Amino acid sequence: MTKALEISGLKKTYRGGLQALKGLDLTVNEGDFYALLGPNGAGKSTTIGVVSSLVNKTEGSVKVFGYDLDSQLADVKRCIGLVPQEFNFNQFETVLQIVVNQAGYYGVSRTLAKERAEKYLTQLGLWEKRNDPARTLSGGMKRRLMIARALLHEPKLLILDEPTAGVDIELRRSMWDYLTQINGQGITIILTTHYLEEAETLCRNIGIIDKGRIIENTSMKALLSKLNIETFVLDLDPYDGHPTLDGFTMRELDNHTLEVDVPKERGLNRVFEQLSAQGLKVLSMRNKANRLEELFVDLVEQGRNQKESVE
Amino acid sequence: MSNPMNLTALRTIWIKECTRFLRIWVQTLVPPAITMTLYFIIFGNLIGQRIGEMDGVSYMEFIVPGLIMMSVITNAYSNVASSFFSAKFQRNIEEMLVAPVSTLTIILGYVGGGVARSLIVAVVVTIVASFFVPLNIQHFWLIVVTVVLTATLFALAGLINAVFAKTFDDISIIPTFVLTPLTYLGGVFYSISLLPEFWQVVSKANPIIYMVNAFRYGFIGVSDINAYVALGVLVLFNIAFGALAWLLLNRGIGIRS
Numbered sequence: 001m002t003k004a005l006e007i008s009g010l011k012k013t014y015r016g017g018l019q020a021l022k023g024l025d026l027t028v029n030e031g032d033f034y035a036l037l038g039p040n041g042a043g044k045s046t047t048i049g050v051v052s053s054l055v056n057k058t059e060g061s062v063k064v065f066g067y068d069l070d071s072q073l074a075d076v077k078r079c080i081g082l083v084p085q086e087f088n089f090n091q092f093e094t095v096l097q098i099v100v101n102q103a104g105y106y107g108v109s110r111t112l113a114k115e116r117a118e119k120y121l122t123q124l125g126l127w128e129k130r131n132d133p134a135r136t137l138s139g140g141m142k143r144r145l146m147i148a149r150a151l152l153h154e155p156k157l158l159i160l161d162e163p164t165a166g167v168d169i170e171l172r173r174s175m176w177d178y179l180t181q182i183n184g185q186g187i188t189i190i191l192t193t194h195y196l197e198e199a200e201t202l203c204r205n206i207g208i209i210d211k212g213r214i215i216e217n218t219s220m221k222a223l224l225s226k227l228n229i230e231t232f233v234l235d236l237d238p239y240d241g242h243p244t245l246d247g248f249t250m251r252e253l254d255n256h257t258l259e260v261d262v263p264k265e266r267g268l269n270r271v272f273e274q275l276s277a278q279g280l281k282v283l284s285m286r287n288k289a290n291r292l293e294e295l296f297v298d299l300v301e302q303g304r305n306q307k308e309s310v311e
Numbered sequence: 312m313s314n315p316m317n318l319t320a321l322r323t324i325w326i327k328e329c330t331r332f333l334r335i336w337v338q339t340l341v342p343p344a345i346t347m348t349l350y351f352i353i354f355g356n357l358i359g360q361r362i363g364e365m366d367g368v369s370y371m372e373f374i375v376p377g378l379i380m381m382s383v384i385t386n387a388y389s390n391v392a393s394s395f396f397s398a399k400f401q402r403n404i405e406e407m408l409v410a411p412v413s414t415l416t417i418i419l420g421y422v423g424g425g426v427a428r429s430l431i432v433a434v435v436v437t438i439v440a441s442f443f444v445p446l447n448i449q450h451f452w453l454i455v456v457t458v459v460l461t462a463t464l465f466a467l468a469g470l471i472n473a474v475f476a477k478t479f480d481d482i483s484i485i486p487t488f489v490l491t492p493l494t495y496l497g498g499v500f501y502s503i504s505l506l507p508e509f510w511q512v513v514s515k516a517n518p519i520i521y522m523v524n525a526f527r528y529g530f531i532g533v534s535d536i537n538a539y540v541a542l543g544v545l546v547l548f549n550i551a552f553g554a555l556a557w558l559l560l561n562r563g564i565g566i567r568s
């Protein structure tokens with residue numbers, strides 16, 4: 001299978017001495033929808049910066065669709081469309097100027113650029129705004145403008161650095177639909193996000209990065225299967241005495257709240273059966289926390305402990 | 312690296328640069344016309360009448376080429392310095408850096424924009440001048456070559472300034488403390504033959520002397536310095552500044568972390 005991105009042993013030390021990447025390895029297959037997750041300052045944007053040649057690497061190798069970043073830079077660049085984390089267009093230029101110029105930098109003729117601009121700006125709901133200066137757009141529109149701009153040279157690999165930061169839920173969902181749709185048309189997508197729900201909904205594979213290293217690189221499915229125990233919070237009619245639950249770990253928070261750990265294979269029926277047998281009435285139930293978020297925090301913590309024991 | 316001459320990209324950058332200064336024409340094209348009109352009225356007309364002749368022509372005729380040159384220099388410099396710096400500042404420079412645009416293309420595009428603006432300004436100022444004094448052109452092509460080389464040189468200098476600049480102040484320091492003094496001492500308002508021997512020698516270390524004199528020679532056929540020597544000096548400076556700009560940008564100084 002063709003590799004859309006192959007990074008090995010990537011190191012980056014910024015001027016001033018901060019080592020942002022400490023030997024990062026990452027492979028993304030063609031056609032994949034890949035999420036790069038990690039806490040603030042983990043090195044996600046730095047990695048993307050190196051791949052898109054905005055940041056000079058210190059060590060290591062990067063290949064995009066088999067082209068080497070050092071010796072075939074122009075080919076690498078043609079494969080990639082970048083949606084950066086921060087707005088980086090000229091605020092005084094109009095939407096149309098921005099996307100058409102970007103196409104020009106990639107060598108797309110002006111006529112073709114204008115055709116594509118209409119196509120992508122329409123798809124992203126910005127065609128009406130084409131003659132407005134970028135600074136007059138809302139935050140969500142600016143994000144979509146950057147997506148349109150990244151697509152105009154029709155790249156094979158689209159890299160989005162937190163594309164949905166500061167975007168409302170409705171718009172976020174429509175962006176998800178759009179990304180899924182273009183991924184279906186064959187564009188490989190890599191995105192970073194802090195919303196785990198986003199990674200869960202969109203991505204097939206996932207890499208977790210912390211302190212400049214990949215600490216987990218797996219499929220979304222495999223990751224979710226690690227989540228075999230869920231904790232539920234049950235709200236009961238106030239009761240006297242202490243309920244018992246055979247085969248489950250349980251904590252009583254007060255005289256009307258229970259916290260129960262439920263292994264997936266065991267299911268919830270037996271919890272309810274036992275509770276009703278004891279004459280207890282369940283009023284409502286909820287997940288204790290976003291399990292994916294907890295898992296994420298666990299993984300990062302595990303990664304840190306492992307590293308400490310190695311060092 | 313990338314195809315050294317990506318023509319579509321070059322045209323894109325150049326058109327973008329021209330669009331920029333045309334969009335803000337009140338800031339870019341009008342001020343030189345006003346400043347030069349004032350110079351013509353005050354120095355040329357009012358004071359010039361008392362000075363009499365310089366190098367065998369009226370004082371007004373003498374200063375016109377230098378004043379045109381002065382606006383060419385400041386406009387070429389400030390166009391590229393502020394446009395490139397603001398591209399760094401707003402980070403839209405990244406639009407070019409992620410694309411297969413070579414360093415040479417970026418330099419030619421920006422410098423081309425600066426040269427376009429200063430040529431437009433040169434034409435405007437020349438038209439203004441023609442209201443005050445009959446324009447006399449001795450060597451048309453020398454004028455064209457000199458003005459293009461000068462504009463290119465200062466556009467390159469503005470670019471280099473912008474590469475190093477970290478704040479907007481940094482792109483006004485060089486014009487204020489280096490460019491303006493050199494221009495005023497560059498023989499715009501006087502013939503260096505008026506100076507004592509020692510100061511004549513010192514003056515010749517000032518590159519602007521060569522441009523102003525070559526340019527003036529093109530108009531009135533009189534110069535303190537051989538016009539072809541002056542052109543040679545200009546070409547050398549262009550090569551040196553061009554090479555420096557290329558080295559800086561290619562290494563990503565000030566634009567890549």
Ligand SMILES: Nc1ncnc2c1ncn2[C@@H]1O[C@H](COP(=O)(O)OP(=O)(O)OP(=O)(O)O)[C@@H](O)[C@H]1O
Nearest residue numbers: 014018020038039040041042043044045046047568
């Ligand atoms: N231009 C720079 N100069 C110096 N240090 C930098 C630079 N850019 C990033 N860093 C540092 O490198 C580290 C990694 O930063 P990076 O932006 O890659 O993190 P991130 O994973 O994208 O974080 P976030 O989720 O907050 O966007 C941080 O410690 C950051 O301070």
Ligand SMILES: [Mg+2]
Nearest residue numbers: 044045085161
């Ligand atoms: Mg980031």
